[in-house]
Amino acid sequence: MAASSHPPASGHAGAWPWLLQRVSATLLLFFVLAHLWIEHFMHVGARITYRTVLDRLLQGFYVFVDAGLLAVVVFHGLNGLRNVLVENTENPAAVRAVTTAMWVLGVATLAFGMDVLSPFLFGHPWFRL
Amino acid sequence: MGSDVLFQVMRYDPRRDVEPYWAEYPVAVDDGDTVLMGLMRIREDIDGSLAFRASCRSGICGSDGMVINGRSRLACKTQVAAVVSDRGRVVLEPLRNLRYVKDLVVDQTPFWQKFRRVEPYLMPEEPRSAAERPMVLPQAEFDRLSKASDCIFCEICYSECPINGVDRGFLGPQALIKAFRFEFDPRDDGAAARYAPLSNVEGAWRCRTTFNCTDSCPKGIPITEGIQRLKRKLVGELLSGMQPAYRTPMPVESPEETSS
Amino acid sequence: MTNTGKIPKVDQTTRYDVLVVGAGLAGLRAALAVDPQLSCVVLSKVYPVRSHSVAAQGGINAALDAEDQWQHHAFDTIKGSDYLADQDAAEFMCEDAQRAVYEMEHWGTLFSRRPDGRIAQRSFGGQGYPRACYAADKTGRALYQTLFERAVARRIAVFEEFFVLSLVVAERRVAGVLAIEIASGRLIAIPARAVIFATGGAGMMYARTTNPYIATGDGLAIAYRAGVPLKDMEFVQFHPTTLPGMNVLITEGARGEGAYLLNAEHDRFMGRYAPKLMEVAPRDIVSRAIETEILEGRGFADAYVHLDLRHLGDDLIRHRLSEIYDFAITYRGINPVRDPVPVQPGQHYIMGGIATGIEGQTELAGLYAAGECAAVSVHGANRLGANSLLDTLVFGRQAGLAASRFCREAGQGPPIPEQHWQGWADRLADLRSHAGRDHYAPIRRQLRATMTDSVGTFRDAKHLAAARATLRALRDAYAHAGVTDSGTVFNYDLLAFVETGFLLDVAATVVEGALLREESRGAHWRRDYPARDDEKFLKHFLFTWSAEGPVVGEAPVVVTHYQPKPRTY
Numbered sequence: 001m002a003a004s005s006h007p008p009a010s011g012h013a014g015a016w017p018w019l020l021q022r023v024s025a026t027l028l029l030f031f032v033l034a035h036l037w038i039e040h041f042m043h044v045g046a047r048i049t050y051r052t053v054l055d056r057l058l059q060g061f062y063v064f065v066d067a068g069l070l071a072v073v074v075f076h077g078l079n080g081l082r083n084v085l086v087e088n089t090e091n092p093a094a095v096r097a098v099t100t101a102m103w104v105l106g107v108a109t110l111a112f113g114m115d116v117l118s119p120f121l122f123g124h125p126w127f128r129l
Numbered sequence: 130m131g132s133d134v135l136f137q138v139m140r141y142d143p144r145r146d147v148e149p150y151w152a153e154y155p156v157a158v159d160d161g162d163t164v165l166m167g168l169m170r171i172r173e174d175i176d177g178s179l180a181f182r183a184s185c186r187s188g189i190c191g192s193d194g195m196v197i198n199g200r201s202r203l204a205c206k207t208q209v210a211a212v213v214s215d216r217g218r219v220v221l222e223p224l225r226n227l228r229y230v231k232d233l234v235v236d237q238t239p240f241w242q243k244f245r246r247v248e249p250y251l252m253p254e255e256p257r258s259a260a261e262r263p264m265v266l267p268q269a270e271f272d273r274l275s276k277a278s279d280c281i282f283c284e285i286c287y288s289e290c291p292i293n294g295v296d297r298g299f300l301g302p303q304a305l306i307k308a309f310r311f312e313f314d315p316r317d318d319g320a321a322a323r324y325a326p327l328s329n330v331e332g333a334w335r336c337r338t339t340f341n342c343t344d345s346c347p348k349g350i351p352i353t354e355g356i357q358r359l360k361r362k363l364v365g366e367l368l369s370g371m372q373p374a375y376r377t378p379m380p381v382e383s384p385e386e387t388s389s
Numbered sequence: 390m391t392n393t394g395k396i397p398k399v400d401q402t403t404r405y406d407v408l409v410v411g412a413g414l415a416g417l418r419a420a421l422a423v424d425p426q427l428s429c430v431v432l433s434k435v436y437p438v439r440s441h442s443v444a445a446q447g448g449i450n451a452a453l454d455a456e457d458q459w460q461h462h463a464f465d466t467i468k469g470s471d472y473l474a475d476q477d478a479a480e481f482m483c484e485d486a487q488r489a490v491y492e493m494e495h496w497g498t499l500f501s502r503r504p505d506g507r508i509a510q511r512s513f514g515g516q517g518y519p520r521a522c523y524a525a526d527k528t529g530r531a532l533y534q535t536l537f538e539r540a541v542a543r544r545i546a547v548f549e550e551f552f553v554l555s556l557v558v559a560e561r562r563v564a565g566v567l568a569i570e571i572a573s574g575r576l577i578a579i580p581a582r583a584v585i586f587a588t589g590g591a592g593m594m595y596a597r598t599t600n601p602y603i604a605t606g607d608g609l610a611i612a613y614r615a616g617v618p619l620k621d622m623e624f625v626q627f628h629p630t631t632l633p634g635m636n637v638l639i640t641e642g643a644r645g646e647g648a649y650l651l652n653a654e655h656d657r658f659m660g661r662y663a664p665k666l667m668e669v670a671p672r673d674i675v676s677r678a679i680e681t682e683i684l685e686g687r688g689f690a691d692a693y694v695h696l697d698l699r700h701l702g703d704d705l706i707r708h709r710l711s712e713i714y715d716f717a718i719t720y721r722g723i724n725p726v727r728d729p730v731p732v733q734p735g736q737h738y739i740m741g742g743i744a745t746g747i748e749g750q751t752e753l754a755g756l757y758a759a760g761e762c763a764a765v766s767v768h769g770a771n772r773l774g775a776n777s778l779l780d781t782l783v784f785g786r787q788a789g790l791a792a793s794r795f796c797r798e799a800g801q802g803p804p805i806p807e808q809h810w811q812g813w814a815d816r817l818a819d820l821r822s823h824a825g826r827d828h829y830a831p832i833r834r835q836l837r838a839t840m841t842d843s844v845g846t847f848r849d850a851k852h853l854a855a856a857r858a859t860l861r862a863l864r865d866a867y868a869h870a871g872v873t874d875s876g877t878v879f880n881y882d883l884l885a886f887v888e889t890g891f892l893l894d895v896a897a898t899v900v901e902g903a904l905l906r907e908e909s910r911g912a913h914w915r916r917d918y919p920a921r922d923d924e925k926f927l928k929h930f931l932f933t934w935s936a937e938g939p940v941v942g943e944a945p946v947v948v949t950h951y952q953p954k955p956r957t958y
Contacts, residue, residue, distance in 0.1 A: 014328065014329055014330040014332065014333075014334025015328055015334060015367045016367075018334050019364050019367075087295065088295050090296055090297065090298060095330075142876050143878055144876050144877060144878055145876065161722070163635075163720075169602075172881070172882070172885075173830040173834070174830065177872060177873030177882040177885075178873045178874030178875075178880075178882050180878075180880070180881050182435070184435060184439045184601040184602050184603045185444050185601040186601060186602065186635055187635065187637040187638075187720070188715075188716075188719070189443055189444045189530065189712075190439040190441070190443055190444065190601065192435065192436075192439045230572070231876075231879045237436065241436075249538055249541060250496075250497065250541055250542040251496060251497030251535075251538070252542075260491065261453070261491060261507060262494060262495065263505060263506030263507050264506050265502070266502070271499075272708070274499055275499055275524070275525065278499055278531065278534060279530075311497075314497070314499075316497070317497075
């Protein structure tokens, strides 16, 4: 039978999560290696005290690595988790709900993480929890 | 004839049976005989009412895909001796992920609809001309296209793909490898027309690279690799801001005239 | 899908202008040539891509090179036919070949290429120039997929899995066809102004054949029963190289690339049969040579000889002969890179068919035929390799164009008279309700054995007469035979029963022609008449149906430029 032309499905859905998962994976590799290098090789033999940690966290590079690692881990993990959760559903509303939940969870995690770092950056915490 | 092998076949006639049941047939099998030869013997000598599709007998026409001892395969390319050892018998079921109709017959309609959805043909149609058009491609690239065009529409990848199992909307490996074959043909200019069906949640992005299609393809087509290349091409198109073109039916051509 | 459990009623569907039966290369090419203003539908008893066109391996001939000329191609074709081809038809086909090949390339066929990007060509049997264009050893599939894709693009309507039972004739012209929808068992009468048959061959009448289960001579038998004559039926091609057992085809392209045929004494025996062309002599000659070697005791134990590809090298075998590499390993466990491949001749093609003219027209107004089921005739007594794909594309298109012209000129066709389908409806109902009569399968098995044993490469009066008697007995047995499956849904048992009847009718014409043609020409070799006799037999036989058996008529062979000469290679 002649095929009827199929109604076009929604634009780029699917492309961004796929692309960003790969981008975040690449970044993850960089941040994890940087993290491991810093923790295990850059301060060999040094005593770890509150003071030394504070000194480190006052340097932009360390903050960048920590914040970046956090953001990338959260995105990569939650994007993957979303994939798993929507794997067996064909219901668009359910997919939207899961996506929203992941975003809320991700932003909250990021905010909490940044809150821990914030006293070192601004001299006082962002939030008073 | 050699020894007897037990064929255990799922049978069901929607007009007569409430539900599918197993039938067992002892079939005389020689060394090197295929499962299809056994099925033909059942139909000719034991029970003529057994329904299964078959045509070329040599793995080219793609008619006789079925689940043989738990995996989707072509009955004409599967030797009895190669599968009988694991269960001591040959167990035959219809292909998965397609609606069951009778005995070993499934309804292939969704498979063909999805194939048609990716606009699987070279675009645009060149104006008729008697001129030769040389096509120079690196040998590796030509081989890749040639391999992708080996697809015989047997539906085995569709039956083995777990995504097709959970998501009726997923285009499936066959439609995607077919799209790949045209998207990477240097003569083709149909990317915009195929963008909408390919780049969406039921298209290439639904593939989870389980490699079941590649593992099961009777023609040995590296389907997953093709789909991944397709994804990379689609991302490129996304980032370059491609505007999907929705295909209108082909314009009515003027009737051909007899040559000479 | 309807599963009412009752005997289904006949449906009258929409009227069509052009109805094509068969969705192989010839059928789809015909449908694509039909005027888009007309309504057109293709009927196929399988999904289109299951058609046997996809199994063609070696190539498609066309004189493309500047040094080559279509006239040379025409001469090779006519000489290959042992001068039985109608020369105007052969010339038409060869002249149109270049257009046909370039058209397929423009539509997307992935032909193998030369280093400069032009379409590659290889040597093929009986050709004086390497002019077989190819796509590795899967040329049929490459061409077929392109046409199929073109049909998808053009939204050509296809009734998939519809089995045609008969041609409806009224007021001395075609009125339509009667078919079964296989999925439901429903009888359906489809009125059409013109019908094109492109139903392929009838290899299933032989036990040793390269043909698929679906090649059961449907179109031949249906046209024959409707009173349309069949032509040249005694000419049956045996392909020299098939794998013993399943008789899976090993392409002539293998020999075109340089493979040797060796007997059990390691002798390259073709030197004694065709000293100039050796392995790439025409198929009739190579098949007889192999059979002779086997009969004279120089073959291997299970009636085969060796095809040796080893000197061609791993790379060539895997790239240009990839399918047969796979076949040899899958079906015989033999790696052709390391070991010679066993081969024996097997039925491959019928040169005969529905008698048509160059435009595909038949004696019946509104009926056209193209492809293997038609005899134009360009193949005469022996078809050259790589000419059949060309035949389907050239004459499929011709039939589509001619049918369109017919529709424009001939006005509305007659309606389908009720008595036409009532006979079939009663017959099918009777078969279904009397399941359990003697099964048709032994009849078909005996038919195949008889044809392979007595109507094969070598023939003689004694065996042919015995075969004729056997066929008559089988026809009587068939009249009382029945089926096991009384169902309606996908009743393949019932289809095979009807197909067996088709095969019996077609086989009768083959035997009749073989008996009458007391000479040896092309693929038809009589031990008792081992010479060609142009005096008496440079003519076509036409077979017309009668209740007693085929009635034989004659038609002259068209000779244009090439006077018959002795045929040596």
